[in-house]
Amino acid sequence: MDNHNISRHISGQFNAELEAIRTHVLAMGGLVERQLTDALRAMHNQDVELARHVIREDHKVNGMEVAIDEACTRIIAKRQPTASDLRLVMAIIKTITDLERIGDVADSIAKMALDNSSYSQQPFLVSLEALGQRAAKMLHDVLDAFARMDIDAAMKVYRKDDSLDREYEGILRQLMTYMMEDPRSIPNVLKVMWSARAIERVGDRCQNICEYIIYFVKGKDVRHIQKEELEKLLK
Amino acid sequence: MDNHNISRHISGQFNAELEAIRTHVLAMGGLVERQLTDALRAMHNQDVELARHVIREDHKVNGMEVAIDEACTRIIAKRQPTASDLRLVMAIIKTITDLERIGDVADSIAKMALDNSSYSQQPFLVSLEALGQRAAKMLHDVLDAFARMDIDAAMKVYRKDDSLDREYEGILRQLMTYMMEDPRSIPNVLKVMWSARAIERVGDRCQNICEYIIYFVKGKDVRHIQKEELEKLLK
Numbered sequence: 246m247d248n249h250n251i252s253r254h255i256s257g258q259f260n261a262e263l264e265a266i267r268t269h270v271l272a273m274g275g276l277v278e279r280q281l282t283d284a285l286r287a288m289h290n291q292d293v294e295l296a297r298h299v300i301r302e303d304h305k306v307n308g309m310e311v312a313i314d315e316a317c318t319r320i321i322a323k324r325q326p327t328a329s330d331l332r333l334v335m336a337i338i339k340t341i342t343d344l345e346r347i348g349d350v351a352d353s354i355a356k357m358a359l360d361n362s363s364y365s366q367q368p369f370l371v372s373l374e375a376l377g378q379r380a381a382k383m384l385h386d387v388l389d390a391f392a393r394m395d396i397d398a399a400m401k402v403y404r405k406d407d408s409l410d411r412e413y414e415g416i417l418r419q420l421m422t423y424m425m426e427d428p429r430s431i432p433n434v435l436k437v438m439w440s441a442r443a444i445e446r447v448g449d450r451c452q453n454i455c456e457y458i459i460y461f462v463k464g465k466d467v468r469h470i471q472k473e474e475l476e477k478l479l480k
Numbered sequence: 481m482d483n484h485n486i487s488r489h490i491s492g493q494f495n496a497e498l499e500a501i502r503t504h505v506l507a508m509g510g511l512v513e514r515q516l517t518d519a520l521r522a523m524h525n526q527d528v529e530l531a532r533h534v535i536r537e538d539h540k541v542n543g544m545e546v547a548i549d550e551a552c553t554r555i556i557a558k559r560q561p562t563a564s565d566l567r568l569v570m571a572i573i574k575t576i577t578d579l580e581r582i583g584d585v586a587d588s589i590a591k592m593a594l595d596n597s598s599y600s601q602q603p604f605l606v607s608l609e610a611l612g613q614r615a616a617k618m619l620h621d622v623l624d625a626f627a628r629m630d631i632d633a634a635m636k637v638y639r640k641d642d643s644l645d646r647e648y649e650g651i652l653r654q655l656m657t658y659m660m661e662d663p664r665s666i667p668n669v670l671k672v673m674w675s676a677r678a679i680e681r682v683g684d685r686c687q688n689i690c691e692y693i694i695y696f697v698k699g700k701d702v703r704h705i706q707k708e709e710l711e712k713l714l715k
Binding site for chain 2: 304307310326328331335342421428431432435439
């Protein structure tokens with residue numbers, strides 16, 4: 246939240262409530278980020294214990310989504326926010342949906358790590374891990390941008406999705422070649438492919454969060470507009 | 481909306497505004513349903529013109545999402561709804577996100593239909609079409625449940641997702657066998673696989689909408705709870 250908005254509620258219960266929700270969102274973001282990096286580490290190191298831990302923790306992410314959603318509805322009913330306060334609440338409601346889905350991605354990578362534990366040392370797990378790290382970095386940076394409601398930082402993250410997509414396409418091609426050369430590997434390679442796709446979707450979800458940040462700061466809904474248009478709009 | 485809620489706003493501008501939003505959501509739902517069935521028909525009949533039409537129409541779905549979202553924010557700011565009115569607005573905000581994503585699925589099936597037009601007559605396109613029809617029926621029924629805010633109807637849709645999942649698993653196995661028998665087919669079969677997965681996700685999104693209906697009617701957030709628990713809760 247920028248200083249302008251913080252100062253408007255410098256005192257009062259309302260500000261405290263909004264701040265509490267914001268803090269809760271950042272905590273949820275932190276947990277989701279940890280889940281994602283843990284899942285990637287579990288996959289990379291074939292760490293069954295860590296994979297199980299990620300799967301066990303997923304309900305916490307879900308619980309946070311429900312709790313924050315409830316707090317947002319409560320603050321709307323009780324405080325009747327308008328203008329930028331309302332935009333903040335709306336941005337939060339949408340952000341936590343995307344965060345929860347990224348949590349699901351972590352969960353499914355952890356499940357693949359368990360499932361594939363006999364099928365380790367595949368060269369393609371290395372590239373999957375690199376892709377995952379890149380997505381995790383995007384998540385880290387977008388949470389940082391969200392914490393400061395920083396449009397420039399958000400746009401930096403937004404632009405990174407292109408290279409994530411390219412890396413993903415490269416991995417797909419590589420996995421396809423692998424399957425064609427050794428058809429018996431198909432069932433296992435497919436699992437890696439689903440994970441790669443899920444990771445690629447993390448980038449899209451980070452882009453969504455960038456759009457909510459822009460919506461909050463600029464008061465403009467920029468979903469579904471072309472990237473070039475968006476760049477022009479923010480100049 | 482049940483009669484109880486309708487009667488509370490029997491007169492007045494507020495009711496008119498809420499009703500207008502609800503009508504807009506149903507129109508969006510109708511468009512998305514048409515997009516999905518058109519995309520499936522385009523795929524099945526290798527109808528390039530129809531596929532192009534679906535792709536062209538996708539921006540309308542996106543535009544409706546943005547417009548409805550804006551109307552919801554406006555009604556919150558202006559009318560300060562509470563209790564079931566606020567729940568309705570919240571349920572709508574979430575529903576249109578899922579509808580928009582189903583619209584994306586239609587768009588991507590249409591793109592596959594264009595892309596695969598040289599690769600027709602494959603036996604697996606038949607099963608994909610059946611899966612798609614099943615998902616489209618779920619969407620139709622959940623929109624109907626939403627129009628009447630009917631929990632029983634919503635639960636009927638909710639329960640159908642299991643059989644959609646089973647059918648999807650069957651198709652996956654079939655496609656995998658196909659790839660193993662003829663590795664040269666892998667790139668094309670993979671495209672079908674992505675579409676199958678996207679269609680399976682339509683079922684999940686219909687389930688989400690069921691949850692919002694329950695949330696509106698019962699005032700309880702039932703996301704992330706087990707199906708058995710949910711059945712018990714609604715008894």
